[in-house]
Amino acid sequence: MQACSKALMVQGTTSDAGKSVLVAGLCRVLARKGINVAPFKPQNMALNSAVTIDGGEIGRAQAVQAYACNIEPTIDMNPVLLKPNTDVGAQVIIHGKALTDMDAKTYHNFKPKVMKYVIESFERLQSHYQSVMIEGAGSPAEINLRDRDIANMGFAEEADIPVIIVADIDRGGVFAHLYGTLALLSPSEQNRVVGFVINRFRGDVTLLENGLEWLEEKTGKPVIGVLPYLHGLMLEAEDAININQLCNDEPSLKVVVPILQRTSNHTDFDPLRMHPNVDLVFVGKNQPLPTADLIILPGSKSVRSDLAFIREQGWDTQIARHVRFGGKLMGICGGYQMLGELISDPLGIEGKVGESKGLGYLPLTTELKQQKQLKRSKGTLTLPNQQSVEVFGYEIHAGETSGITRDAPIELSDRKDGAIGWENQVFGTYLHGIFEAPEATGTILHWAGLTKTNGVDFAQMREDGINRVADAIEEYLDLKQLWPDLDIWEK
Structure with a gap:
């Protein structure tokens, strides 16, 4: 398949590294610049879902990313959705419709057939949009899941697209996460990684400089930028329940x-x-x-x-x-x-x-x-x-x-x-x-x-949250490194 220079995949060192939010923010940045962009996630495992304009079911994160693009969500934005119904099994949803229930082993054997549906959806999006922002799932370095992978590097290799890797510094061990993730990839997979993003940093970024220099020297990959921790950010979670309580004005x-x-x-x-x-x-x-x-x-x-x-x-x-x-x-x-x-x-x-x-x-x-x-x-x-x-x-x-x-x-x-x-x-x-x-x-x-x-306008809060992420991306990431052929960035 021919490489698409305007498609980009965001993979993470861990679950909840910030992939969904970063993709949403990048979608909004491109949409602001007049690029007709759409989100894509090959495979999602989540119990949070949304109903699309074409009558199917996709992961809720992709619906939010579609809103960031100022477009309606469609089934092609998340062609495979797994909804767990037991500890070892899930309902398999293909192109928005429930196919069947499978246990983990059965689904693993079924993945080669699923890749066809994934590529079909991706190619349809490519034909309708100037750019496609792609979200991976979990981590590409999960050794037990690399065989027949359709969610991370397996898809990136098949579709021949560049990848950035994001890590959450708030978890600790960010340099080990990034260096180790890259080291566990194959040579061809390493070659398609164009850079790193560090997410949720608190404090003075100059304190990171020697670590950033070390990482770039050891890996040969640039750090595209360091995103700050955005306190009070309101964006719907992909799956994990946010149990953090907010300090409301006068709860009654x-x-x-x-x-x-x-x-x-x-x-x-x-x-x-x-x-x-x-x-x-x-x-x-x-x-x-x-x-x-x-x-x-x-x-x-x-x-x-x-x-x-x-x-x-x-x-x-x-x-x-x-x-x-x-x-x-x-x-x-x-x-x-x-x-x-x-x-x-x-x-x-x-x-x-x-x-x-x-x-x-x-x-x-x-x-x-x-x-x-x-x-x-x-x-x-x-x-x-x-x-x-x-x-x-x-x-x-x-x-x-x-x-x-x-x-x-x-x-x-x-x-x-x-x-x-x-x-x-x-x-x-x-x-x-x-x-x-x-x-x-x-x-x-x-x-x-x-x-x-007092009431709240939730739609406006979501919109404000997307714009906050996009503003931070434009301020702290070197976007020209990601899309050098797009003549839309500030000189």
């Missing part, structure tokens, strides 16, 4: 979210985490649910298994006490299904064939079916004693829920969604991203007991 409503074994799309809660009047608390395994105004059950990739996990933790009893004493309870997607009376899986979509008794707060039953629902949705939300407001979001679920009534709280263009129950104390919906609509967030928080809310 406490929201608790239990973290399940297969929690999906936890980015639903980012708008609440940033809200000045909300104290958001994530509660993990073996921790009791603290006193709260509102408990929200999140989405789940394995609903029946996570429902059993809730009971194992004793959270079902604690939730019952919370509701009995007047607290509000909400469920999103899988959490919404759990609030019903029954969840059945006659085909074994998420595990063993069978059914599970729900928590019983809503008069609904759910049957898991083969065809996954992938939709972008918008409409109006009307909660008891509240004015109707605009609501939007997206749906990703295998279940079909029965019992939704004509007076359901959400009116979409083609149907009703959601339910209210237990004397107006329990609310459920299929809509992921519901808190990204400012009016809907205000209405739900008011329903939960917040008398006055």
Whole structure:
């Protein structure tokens, strides 16, 4: 395949080195310069996903990167998505649609066939865009994954594209990470590495100079730049849950979210985490649910298994006490299904064939079916004693829920969604991203007991976050080293 000088791949020394954020920032930089650019990630493993304009499912990080390019996300931006449903297996999604479930060994043997789909998507993007910014996965130096690799150097070699390697200095050992990663690559892979980026540096960069000189001398590769630690940066995480609590102005409503074994799309809660009047608390395994105004059950990739996990933790009893004493309870997607009376899986979509008794707060039953629902949705939300407001979001679920009534709280263009129950104390919906609509967030928080809310524009916060990263990239990276043939950089 002919080399594409305007395509660039960002690989990392570790997971969470900053690949997703760096790609988003580089996409915005190129878009600002008038370059028609698109993001790409050959293979993603994440439970955070997004619904594309062409009706498929991709990793949420690639959707954010598409927004950084000022374009709509499409399935070609992430042709392979793996959604773990057990410790050893995952649902395999190809070109936006679920193919099947595979264990790790089966998928490893399947990878050579998958490369065809990856290259197809990459070539389509190349044909439509001037530049493609590519994100690797994990680290290219993971020896056990190098055979049949499609996510890092295996793809870079096949597509014949240059690579930069990013490392997170905040973790410590940054020079060992960079030097060791390069040393573990083959000679041809080393040759395509055009430089290094050091991420999340705090302090005086002159203190790094002798280390940077040593690294360049030992490897023969330039350090493209050192990016500072951007405090308070707001960009949705690719997969790991951000448990860091923010110091909000005057929090007056406490929201608790239990973290399940297969929690999906936890980015639903980012708008609440940033809200000045909300104290958001994530509660993990073996921790009791603290006193709260509102408990929200999140989405789940394995609903029946996570429902059993809730009971194992004793959270079902604690939730019952919370509701009995007047607290509000909400469920999103899988959490919404759990609030019903029954969840059945006659085909074994998420595990063993069978059914599970729900928590019983809503008069609904759910049957898991083969065809996954992938939709972008918008409409109006009307909660008891509240004015109707605009609501939007997206749906990703295998279940079909029965019992939704004509007076359901959400009116979409083609149907009703959601339910209210237990004397107006329990609310459920299929809509992921519901808190990204400012009016809907205000209405739900008011329903939960917040008398006055300052509100947040989450879309604008995300936009500001992307621009902060892009500004730092333009200030601290030598971009002409990355694209010497693009005559767009400051002289």
